[in-house]
Amino acid sequence: xxxxxxxxDWRSTPMGDISLRRRRDPASGVDVHEVKLxxxxxxxxxxxxxxxxxxxxxxxxATGGELDxxxxxxxxxxxxxxxxxxxxxRSLVVLDALAEVIEWHERGLVPLGSGLAxxxxxRMVHGDFFAMVADSCLDPQEPDxxxxxxxxxxxxxxxxxxxxxxxxxxxxxxxxxxxxCLRPGGVFALWSNDPPDKEFIAALGDVFPGAEAHxxxxxxxxxxxxxxNTVYVAATxxx
Numbered sequence: 192x193x194x195x196x197x198x199x200d201w202r203s204t205p206m207g208d209i210s211l212r213r214r215r216d217p218a219s220g221v222d223v224h225e226v227k228l229x230x231x232x233x234x235x236x237x238x239x240x241x242x243x244x245x246x247x248x249x250x251x252x253a254t255g256g257e258l259d260x261x262x263x264x265x266x267x268x269x270x271x272x273x274x275x276x277x278x279x280x281r282s283l284v285v286l287d288a289l290a291e292v293i294e295w296h297e298r299g300l301v302p303l304g305s306g307l308a309x310x311x312x313x314r315m316v317h318g319d320f321f322a323m324v325a326d327s328c329l330d331p332q333e334p335d336x337x338x339x340x341x342x343x344x345x346x347x348x349x350x351x352x353x354x355x356x357x358x359x360x361x362x363x364x365x366x367x368x369x370x371x372c373l374r375p376g377g378v379f380a381l382w383s384n385d386p387p388d389k390e391f392i393a394a395l396g397d398v399f400p401g402a403e404a405h406x407x408x409x410x411x412x413x414x415x416x417x418x419x420n421t422v423y424v425a426a427t428x429x430x
Contacts (some may be wrong), residue, residue: 242344
C-alpha cells in the first residue's frame with residue numbers, strides 16, 4: 192500500500208517553485224500524481240480526459256498516412272501518450288519550458304514517463320514553445336522542419352496564461368506564425384480550461400480556413416457532477 196501523501200520532487204525554477212506530489216485518493220483508492228507551480232495546481236492524473244481529447248480531436252483532422260507531431264507542454268504526459276497510441280504518428284517532439292518536468296519522465300517518477308522516454312518515436316526537448324514559434328523553429332535539430340499537427344496544452348486558456356508573454360500567440364499575428372510551422376493541411380489543436388471563447392474562435396478564423404470548439408465533459412469526483420474543458424481545432428488549407 193502506498194503512503195497517503197508524498198512530495199516526490201520540489202525545484203525552484205524561473206517560473207516559480209514547482210513540485211511533483213503523489214497522494215492516495217480516498218474515493219477511488221488509486222494513487223494520484225499532481226503538479227503545482229507555486230500555490231497553483233497545474234495538472235492532476237485524476238483529470239486527464241481533456242488532455243487525451245486534445246490529441247484525439249486534433250489528430251482526427253490530420254490527413255496523410257504518417258504524421259509528424261509536436262506537443263507543446265509535457266505535463267504528466269497524457270497528451271503525448273495519446274499521440275503515440277495513434278499508429279499514424281511516426282515522430283513526436285514534445286517541448287517543455289521546464290527541464291525538471293522532462294527529468295521526471297526520464298527518471299520514471301511519473302506513471303507514463305518510462306514509456307515516453309523509451310519510445311524511439313518520441314523526443315522530449317527543453318525549450319520555450321512560444322519563443323520557438325516566434326522563431327519558426329519547433330525542432331532545434333531541423334530548424335526548417337514543418338509538422339502535420341501541433342497540440343498545445345500549456346496555459347489555462349487563451350485569456351488565462353501562465354506568463355504574460357504567452358498572450359501574443361493567441362492573437363492573429365501569433366497564430367499566423369504558428370500556422371507557418373505546419374505543413375499544408377496541418378492541424379493546430381489547443382486545450383483550454385475555460386468555456387468556448389468567441390473572440391478566440393474569430394482570431395483562429397482569421398488565420399485558418401476552419402476552426403471548431405469542442406466541449407469535453409468528464410466526471411469531477413472531487414466536486415461531484417461533471418466538469419468541462421474546451422478543445423479548439425483548426426486546420427490550414429491544402430497547397
